[in-house]
Amino acid sequence: MVRDEDGSTRAREVYARLRADIFGGRLAPGRRLKFGELRERYAASAGAIREALVALTSEGLVVSRPHQGFHVVPLSHRDLAELVEARLVVETRALWLSVRDGDTAWEAGVVAAFHVLERTPLLDAADRPGGEPGHPSDAWNAAHAAFHHALIAGCGNRRLVAVARAHREEAELYRQWSVSLGRRSPETAASDHRALMEPALARDPDLAAERLAAHITLTARLLIRCATDAPAAPPEAAPEAAPAGRPRVPAPAPPPRTP
Amino acid sequence: MVRDEDGSTRAREVYARLRADIFGGRLAPGRRLKFGELRERYAASAGAIREALVALTSEGLVVSRPHQGFHVVPLSHRDLAELVEARLVVETRALWLSVRDGDTAWEAGVVAAFHVLERTPLLDAADRPGGEPGHPSDAWNAAHAAFHHALIAGCGNRRLVAVARAHREEAELYRQWSVSLGRRSPETAASDHRALMEPALARDPDLAAERLAAHITLTARLLIRCATDAPAAPPEAAPEAAPAGRPRVPAPAPPPRTP
DNA sequence: CGTCAACAATGTTTCGAAAGTTTTTCTGAG
DNA sequence: CTCAGAAAAACTTTCGAAACATTGTTGACG
Helix, strand or coil: CCCCCCCHHHHHHHHHHHHHHHHHHCCCCCEECCCCHHCCCCCCCCCHHHHHHHHHHHCEEEEEEEEEEEEEECHHHHHHHHHHHHHHHHHHHHHHHHHHHHHHHHHHHHHHHHHHHHHHCCCCCCCCCCCCCCCHHHHHHHHHHHEEEEEEECCCCCCHHHHHHHHHHHHHHHHHHCCCHHHCCCHHHHHHHHHHHHHHHHCCHHHHHHHHHHHHHHHHHHHHHHHHCCCCCCCCCCCCCCCCCCCCCCCCCCCCCCC | CCCCCCCCCCCHHHHHHHHHHHHHHCCCCCCECCHHHHHHHHHHHHHHHHHHHHHCCCCCCCCECCCEEEECCCHHHHHHHHHHHHHHHHHHHHHHHHHHHHHHHHHHHHHHHHHHHHHHCCCCCCCCCCCCCCCCCCHHHHHHHHHHHHHHHHHHHHHHHHHHHHHHHHHHHHHHHHHHHHCCCHHHHHHHHHHHHHHCCCCCCCHHHHHHHHHHHHHHHHHHHHHHHHCCCCCCCCCCCCCCCCCCCCCCCCCCCCC
16 A cells, blocks of 8 residues: 555656657657667667656657658747746746735745755766766756745646746757857856745745746747757757748747736 | 547537536536546547547546546635636736737737627527526626727737636636526626626726626636535536635735835 | 659557466465 | 454556558659
8 A cells, every 4th residue: 555656667667768869869859760770779669768758748748740750849939939928927827826816835935945056056966977068967957946836836726837947948958959148157147046036935926926037038049049040950860850930039028918 | 631620529529528418417516527428429439539538638527547547636725716817817918918908800819709698698598408507608608708808809910819728717617617606697797797898808907807806706706606605516416526625715815016 | 854653661559368466265273 | 333454346558569640761753
C-alpha cells in the first residue's frame, strides 16, 4: 500500500529523457526523430518511444504528421511572438490573482524560492561536461523556473498555473537556441527578480503584473534581436525551421487594462 | 504527393471515438477505463488504446496513474471554478485582441458562423437515436463551438486559440453532465450570441470582452446551482467523482482592468 | 530533354503474447 | 470478530516481429 505517485514507467522515463534532451539542446528544433535512432538511444522498444512522442506532441514540443514521423517543434519568429503574447495574457493575470488571493504559505514559498535563486550561481564554476560556456547552469534554470512558479502558485488555479508553466518551458527552449542572449550579469538578473517579488509581497497586484509584463517583453526583445541576426540556426541539421511570419514584438504589452 | 493531413491512423481513430464518447456522455466522469473493455469496444489492440489514452491525458480529459490504469477526468466544483476563471482570463483577452486586430476575413467568419448558429435548431426535431431529450443537438453544439471559435480566431495567436478551445471543450463536458441546465429558450440563446457579435463587429473590444465575461459567468452560475442540487451524479457508475472543494463562483469576474 | 510510372528502401504503425505490478481474496491466528 | 499474511486473479505495461505507407530512385516513354 505504498500508493506513491511514482512515475516509474518505461514510457514515462523515455518521455522525461526526450524532454530533457530537447530542452538541453541535444535535439535541435525541427530535427526529425526517427524511431530507429531513438530506440537505440533510449534502449526502449518502438511502442514506448511512440507513447512518449505522443505525450510530447500534445504538449507542443513535438509535432507529428501521420505516416511521416515526428519532429522537434520548429522555432519561428511568428511562434515566438505568439508565445510572448500568450504569456502576457496568462502569466500576468495569474500573478495578479496570486498577489490578491495568496496566503502566508504562498508568501513563504516565494521568499524561499527567491532565496535559492539568489544563492545559485548563474554560471557553472567551471565548464562541466554538458554545460555550455555562455549558457546558465542547469541548477540556475531550475531555480529560476521554481521562482516563477512560486510567484503564481498562490492563485490556486491549477489550470492557469499549468498553462503558464507550459509557456515558460517553451520560452526556455527559445532561449536555449538563441545565440548567447547577450549574457546579462548575475546582478541584473537578481535585481530583476527582486523587482518582481517586492510588489508581490507588498500586495500590489497591478504593479507586480506590470513588472512581470516588462520582464517578459524585455526577454522577448532580446530574443528577437538575436533571432534576426542569426535566425535560430541549430548546428545539427534543422531542415525546416521556417523563420517566416511577423518578426515584430507582439505590440509592447497591449494595454492589459483600459481606464 | 498528396500531403494531406489525413488523420488516418488506428490510434487517432480510437482517440477520436473515445473523445466523442466522453463528450457524448457515454463514458461517465470518474469512470475507470479498462483496457479489456476498450479493446473490445473499439476493436483495437492494447497499444493503440494506450496511445489514445495518453493523448487524451495530456489534453486533460483523462487522468492516469502508473500501473493503476486510466480514468475519465472526475468533475468537481473546485475544478469547475478554476475552469471558469481560466476561461475568463484567456478567452476574454483573446476576444479583445481579436476585435482589435481582426481583418475582414475574420469579420466574415464571425458573420457566417452566427448565421449558421442562428439557423440551426437548438433541439432536434424529434428524439433521434442518441439524442437526449433535454440536451441541445449535436449540430447545435458544433455550430455553437464554431461561433465561439470564429469570434476569437481573429487574434491570430494559435496558442491562445488552442487553449481557449480546450477550456471550452471541458466546460462542454460539465454542461453535458449537469442535469438539464434549466433549458434556455432558443430566443434567449440567439440574443445572447448576437450581443456578443455586435460589439465585436463594431470594433469595441472592451464591450465585447465584457459581454463574453458575462456570458461565461452566467453559464457557470447555472451550472454550479445545478451541481449543488445534484452534485454531478453520473447515471452509470462513477465511484470517485469527488465534489469537494470550494463551490463558489470564482468571484464574479474579478475586475479585468482597474482604473 | 522532360515527364511519368513502377520499384525498391526506409521508416512508421499495428498486433498479440509475455513480463511485471497492483489489487483482491482467502486462510489462519489472536 | 478482527487483523495480518500469503497466494491468486486481474490488469497494466513492455517487447519484437509482421504489416503497411511513404519517399526516393531508376528506367522507359512521349
